[in-house]
Amino acid sequence: MADIVLSPVIGRLVELLFAEAKLLSGVHQRATILQGELDIIQSLLKDNANAWSDKGEMSNTLKVLVTQLSAVAERIEDVLDEYARHVKPYHGHRSNGLLRFCLCNVRFSAISLKPRYDIASEIENINESLTAIKSYCQSFGLRPLEGSSSQTTNVERRYVTLLRDHDPFIEEDELVGIDSPMEELKIKLLGGQSVRSVISLVGEGGIGKSTLARKVYKDVTVKQHFDCHAWITVSQSYNEKTLLENIRKQILSKEKSSTEDCDTQDGLIVALRQFLQTKRYIVVLDDVWQKDFWNVIKGALPINQRGSRIIITTRNSNVAACCKETPFDIVQEVQALSPDLSLELFYKKAFRYGGYHPELEKWSRMIVNKCHGLPLIISVVAGLLSTKEKNEYEWRSVLNNLSSVLEEECVSKILLLSFLDLPSSLKNCLLYLAMFPEDSEICDYDLYGLWIAEGFVEARRNMTLLQVAETYLEELIHRNIVQCEYFYGVEKFIRVHDVMHEMIVAKADEFRVCQIFSAKNESTFERKSRRLSIHGSVTKFLETIKDSAVRSVSYVSGADDELNESSLVTLFGKFKMLKVLYLASSTTLYRLPKEVGTLFHLRLLNLGGTMVEVLPTSIGELHNLQSLDLSFSSVKMLPESIGKLHNLQSLDLEGTFIRELPIAINKLRKLQFLFASHSTNLVLGIKTWRGVKIHEGIGNLENLHTLGVVEAHPRKVGILEEIQKLRKLSTLYITNLTANIHGRALCSFIEKMEKLKKLGLEASSENEFLVVHYISSPHFLDLQALTLSGRLERLPNWIMKLQNLRGLELSFSRLRNDPLVSLRDLPNLVFLVLDQAYDGEELHFEEGRFSKLKELHLIKLEGFRVLKIDKGSLLRLEDFKIGECKQLKEVTTGIQSLGKLKDLTIYGMPVEFTAMIRGYFQDLKNAPYVNVCHDTDSDVSESEDLPADQ
Template sequence: MEQTFLGPVIQKLAELLAEEANLLKGVHKEAGSLKDDLEIIQPFLKDAEAKLEKGELGDASKVWIKQLREKADHIEDVVDEYIHHLRTKICRPEHGFVHFVRKTCHFAKSIKPRHDIASEIQDIKGSLREIKERGQSFGLRPFEQGSSGKKTTNVDASTGLRLGSLYIKEDDLVGIDSKSKELISSLVEGPSTRVVTSLVGEGGIGKTTLAKKVYDDDEIKRHFDCRAWVTVSQSYNVEKILKIMKSQICHGIEKTLRDNGSTIEELIDLLRDCLETKRYVVVFDDVWERDFWEVIKHAFPTKNKADRIIITTRNASISNSIKETPFDIVHELKPLSSELVWELFCKKAFPFEPETQCPKELDHLSHEIIQKCNGLPLVIVAIAGLLSTKEKIEFEWRQVLDNLNYEFENNPQLTSVSTIIFFSYHDLPYHLKSCFLYFGMLPEDYSIFDQRLYRLWIAEGFIESRRGKTLEKVAQEYLNELINRNLVSCHTRFGFQRRCQVHDLMRDFILARVDELCFSQILDKGKARFKGKSRRLSVYNTTKDALEILRGSEIRSIIFNNVDELTESFAISLFKNFKLLKLLDFQGAPMHNIPKEVGNLFHLKYLSLHGTKVKFLPKSIGNLYNLQTLNLCNTLVEEIPKEINKLRNLQRLLAQRYSHEIECSLNSYGSVRIHEGIRCLEDLLTLTFVEANDDGVDFVKELGKLTKLETFGIGKVTAAMGKELGTSIGNMNHLEELFINSIREEETLDFNCILSPPCSLRFLSLRCRLEVFPNWISMLQNLTGLSLRFTRLIDEPLKHLKDLPNLAFIRLYQAYDGEELHFEEGGFRKLKEVLLGKLEGLKVVKIDRGTLPVLENFQVEACLLMQEIPSNIKHLQNLKSLIIKDMPREFVAGLQPNGGPHYSKIKHVPSVSIQYKYGEWTKFQSYKLGEPDLLQRLQ
């Protein structure tokens, strides 16, 4: 039967019962009886939740659910405390007379806790009996699977889930071409004065989609000297917005202000200086307040260079108030016509049908369903995404229509948007509902890396274990299903890096459900957003008064988002007073020390210090028996205490540091020292970056015991370790991502000793001297990305790579000392991105006609002997971006549109950027082809 919020509690009791050898008979009996009671109550709860989602539940029944939830939370706390008590006893490794004395004393002390839990469980059972009886008096009945009339979708990856996107992709756009052409024309051909164009319309009508299509148009890129895109949203910060504008507009200006020291006035002055001589287009997406424009408009100088500003808003009064001159334009977006609605619906609902056509037997039902959508693209995409998961039979689709009709008839206050989103949510299996609601823990318009999301979901207990699959793989399937249903959008790079977020309308819906279900709490600027108790907390902006507000609560998970300060005293109080915490995410918080009191958090599963200023970990970190994830990325931690080896449940240890200031150096990636004994952490799935320490070969041998690793990164490797490291890597049969950095650039490593490379490897990064290309790389059939830096190969590497069937990304930086690279015909069928940097002997790049059919991005940097761009680049019709960095004057001059002999080769490329490094840091000034400043520099 599908799970409810009682599921994790039942599982918790099962864990307690598994401690059979350490339980008194009375405790075992009472715990087993309580588990049985919860399993009996769960069908009644399922019935209540189904009626709640249909709006059939009265206030008294809602209180019943709330009371049951609170009782479930209490059971979880009681069991966790008792398991802690048992584990503390088990973990004491003493022997002899001292052991006998301690054991005798401990037994005397433990009789009371064991008796207490049995007594407490009896009290809980009495309360549950009363709750069950009240539920029956409210008309609740055991819920039978399938009685809701909907089919639960299998989330297994083998079903070949289609990865959709809430933000409609360009090839899915309908009816937008004429609108975009009209808008582009007004931007390019309008008056010489500054013009503000407002796109107005209700949520989900496609304002952002239209603005983004126009913003990314080739004609716009060519016409304007600089562009900026800023998402404003409801909770905007003027200073942050100005800094975002500065980063997009003023890059390349050496006289810049430090981010942390700029006032609003200074930022406005800087932007005015940058824009004074440039023709610009700036988009402000999702504006909610007129006050925003009253401040931000001062950043734009008044001049006659045909500058353009685009604003998207739901509020027509804002667009009218912004219209300050006769030239300013207000575009009111209208719903799609019936013909365009049908076209979009069919594309999303029938992606695998011939020409995405609707089967005849579903034609009538489909038209009835889309009549509910009011012509809103977001709503059409949401309902079509839901229908795409259903069987293409009339019975299934009739149920969808009947349920929609029921919602509209019984909830007249619902709009089509909220109804469709509600219905899409209602159709989710229980485990996916929790995952979807979790986006409410994140700030508005926040985009999160999928790997971080997986780790959070796992720590929360949302991910069900499946035989033969890691929890990360199951979490990936969950996310794919949410994307497939068009509830979550994502952007993918290199075939495996994904950033995910939800539309603001989806987030509005999520927050309403979060409040109703007491799923989580948001503390924004020191004030609680919702009423009622919750187990999860998201802290925004400040920790002021947070402890006072939290006092007496039962919080188990806390995420800190953009907090302005986080003192050591705050952390100590948090660790002392909330000992049942299982998740703490301090990512990016201004935190300089992690107090030893963190060792109090026995139940902690997830601890992230990512991006903090923490330098040292206390030895008490070894007390975190249940810790599964420890994230130290981009902290100042250089050494992990040996107590880490006590954490036998640890699965993910992330500790890499990356410095943009030394990006082109071997030292740009930092690693941490870890002590002997790491072989004890046999459940590790992720380990990045560890330092090949003073133990050298012995330490590398230990790594070979970590056979479950999927992601592994190691730094400061020496030649003497090469053979043992190769053997250890050969033992990592599940490895998907591998990163190896040598101790110094001149250290030559030999990896041909890897006789059985992990066949599951998807990404490989080698930052070391090789000279000889490792033969086994050409055997990696699943390889998606390859990065070779400082390898100084003598042999041409591309001939070893051309037949890899899934290779999508190649980076070669100081990787090859030869004179010619050759992309041979018939190879590189899926390659989308190529980066060539500082190949000091390279003179010629050959691209055979017909190769690189899907290449989108090509970058060449500081290859000083190259005289010209490859001739056949003109045949790469999918090429979208060409970046030329620090290349010789003759090379760049030959690409200029007015007389450049090689301009014809690249004139089809939508975006061509010429960049030169400036200042002390690795920053680049960017120029367009034919730009006067660039031509002057080339003289």
Template structure:
């Protein structure tokens, strides 16, 4: 996200240098050029720092926050300068109108000397660049627990809602086509892809049917050579054989030849769990011969584009994992929440709040199981369970028993290219259970400056492509479609939205002010107000100097046609 802020600031400075008359910029033109160049040098190392920050490196997190705040400070200072410049020009027409609107919405504080602020910025840049190397010395992704591991060890009596699918997939593995078949399980994080694949992989029929087998968990930052080495070792191990000597020194081509030669006359079954990118299959498939032995490959992925890319023939099969239906979701919740008492059934006094909690989970097995397990340790008191429901967002953020939910969802967030991250976080602005029209959403993204220009395409076309990519990654849900099949309305899962809100607060991206909140966050760049009874606070809230975009959802008073938006 710091990369987004820096890129936006660089673009704004570029516009300032190009579009404003040099004679009016002569006192600051050189300073703007210097600051722009310094930001570009910071940008070159920011991508790595951003990744380290998002995967647990505390030093990187601190440094990235400082860079983000610097970019915002630069933006503020030069916006103030631009407004002063426009006031001196006294331009007529549309630009003058926009300046008046800006001044009427944002009440800027009395200006200090712009030159001194620029010198402060330059000094801050020097200090930040000195600290750039320090972020590498703290913990990184390798030190973090992998939240996906728990999905490999779900007990048989805890499997809910996938029994039929499991038997169907087992049958596909052990019977039918004699040529190699690729089976793709696709769905959002936490939907149960890994659990389903593992139950199929460990089935006794499957164990007995194949000559050799392997299970490979694919990381976001995988190296194809390491994948192939793990594959060789597991295939040999499944037959109680020793892997060939020297594989640790082999290059990619040698490893590919080794795997292919070993599998050529064998019936094999291999699972690649949590594949993130299409180029994975582009490299791995060459090691997997299309023999006539009835071999099977299972790939789990969150990305529909990956699934489409891996499906290369009519023999291959794509299975989209759906959320649990209401009855199965309720059964799983009761199994976890009341596993020690009440015979696994929900007592009548807790049923109302329990069903509210289950509805909040929207059929996501990971969330249902984790929340149900946590509630099994709490007192059977309605007020305590209601309090938990009302504070679910903070519970997901702070409760160690629920951190796996956040980590699983954030794996998808971390995998997004930098330009999609603010578009995804933007869904936190929208109230719970609210679907926004896609046309309105992409225009908001455009107005915020999130959309990058691409040759031969309009900004709106690029923005629509951004939205489709978020949908393909199973981060955004389609609420309704038009007659021509295009997406009309979209939303995010309620649990995902809670995590978005937490991330937005952390990044000062947006603060949501609802009825239970006391005051807005003074550091946020955006304010979204979901109000019923506190309309008198709106004017006071819009005076916060850092706010760039303001959204008003008068919940219960206005039809759900979209936000009132000011930028």
């Protein structure tokens, strides 16, 4: 686990060595030795199992080493920052003329001589410290291991084996909510095509994948249906040959075969393949973690025509995707228990000896809510309570100490499995989530910027750091370690399960990744990390922390929000080495003091959601600033000094009061993300933008991949000609478009943009035609989100080619033909808005169509009279909004079959329509909530938030 401490500084050292080799001369040699020593120590701690105790916790030896290494890492960071401050600004200075060039070099040598000497001297001292640490490691018998090719280290492999032995199944007589998924799985096993198929059960740890698989595997009908059977537990520490031998023993337990003589892996694969070719077999591969495993094991499991089946359980969606090689292979997501089923399971375990205690129902529900529908966690907590007295004191005590109760049981160990399997870069990224309070919803772009600024994101060839950060988050999502909620089908907000969050906070503190300063610990707080998150009083924080070595400060505003200009002046004076300053959503911060310009090392500044109106001109002194977030703040204009931020890569101005960007923006050649809009509003969940004016010259920003929301010039196409130079764009939003001026020019360059993932086009008015039908062969086939706002002559044919489209919004289109006829074959559509988009009388959602759609908005469809929803359509719809469709009188009873529907919002509709809808759901057990809104001007509207049967 030393990689958590060392990886970020090793990355910065490598960057320094490659970039500054010629400049540093003697420093370069010492830094090379330093890097080598760090690599050796990192390998020693990774490869030696005796650094861990039998409980999977750090031994005293490892704790001492991590503490020492953390101190060394901080010293290395200090050296690198000192170099950046005093030496790097002069490196690469260029002047016209030989004499001036020579004079500048003499000046550089004079100015940087002492700092270079000091840096070289400190690196020498650090090397001596590392040599001592390495000797300390070796004195305890730590030696590097040879020939280890597994992704999991020996330390982690030993621990994984330990944890695996404590991963219990839920007792079958206590199962709830399993009948439906069990029948679904049995149908897939016993029916369907005769060709062999793979069924992957995917879900987070503790959700019941293995329990479901085992219950079906042991079913008498299933046993009788197949000729031979094998259940294989894979886990992280698998050995391929051992697993193949295990399959052989189970498959051939009653048969004699030449495979008994096989002593090679290839021999076992061939023998098993030959034997199973004529058999109807079932093999369960439980707890698969790595994609590489399937590529080996599948060779032994032939694709025959006997109705054979393979079941795989995994937390990793990437593993399931890898195993889905044919149209007959299936991915089945295992869902968490509903609140009612969770409570039922809880009662079975907590009151297993009978009896009902109505006075404990309130506490029981609160405890169950903490468990988020995970059967294993519910069982552990309820099992503990079954041994306690049945009184409110015991129940309340467990609720208040739920995280520590779980820490003593196996649940935390199961969650820790997921953590141990991560590569070092992802470990740091995950532990950084400790900076956010429990149950936070974190915007994905906020995370990306923070990870990059902290140095957690490793450079990859042909990818920007932002793109690499996106792959990190996708990996955490696929592994079911973090939960993801989508807005508009593509925008992500991240949440962490409560119990997982507790583990993250504990490990972040243990490995000194970051720490929390809060009201709970302000009197006993002792700084261990250079990254601090304030969850309490800023004043008390500034009184408590006097260490100028702090590098990252994150402030989470709450009821005691007291952040202001004065406190920031104090903060800037104390912490001059800050690299990350995250002040989002403070409602008491109105001014950013000019002293911000003294923060030479600052890489990220987030003022999103604050009341700040003006940026000081000193903002231009932040020469190392890479990310500036002012989204949804009160900022009205940017100073011209913004053009001095030559290292700026991300500028977020969404939802501000800025109407025009300064021409100085065009000097920011490293800019990759530029999103600006004013008066952004949410109207019942739908974003509305107003574009900002930009100046010609924007085409010089060749690294831009995100640009919006740009206001087109009403009388010329100059800005469009500039935009077409930006070949790396993946996100583009343009407003104020007119048919005559922009139509053909717009289509001409958009058609050729191969990397587009998000596209928004808005006409100058509701009645202006949006010309997009000239696009015939779009190159942007990976488009995921599309917004078209304006009149359309017809729905463009090219939309049907967008097989990866997830979100579609059509506004003011006034189409005469049913758009669903064209949209029904888009296989990945999850979000659909029709806002004044259709003038016809009927919309028909046909059986089997829109199978992935989760959110549907039908707004102001003036001629709309009949809504038909066939049974078997909209199977995953969760959120349905109908508003101001005054003529809508008839809704087919197919709406009752929307089994996943959670929220049905009705606004601006006749009372009779509302009564009819409520009548449809009156007798349904799992009816959605019907929200009747009376105010559509904002997202927070007066509503009747009542169940459908009330």
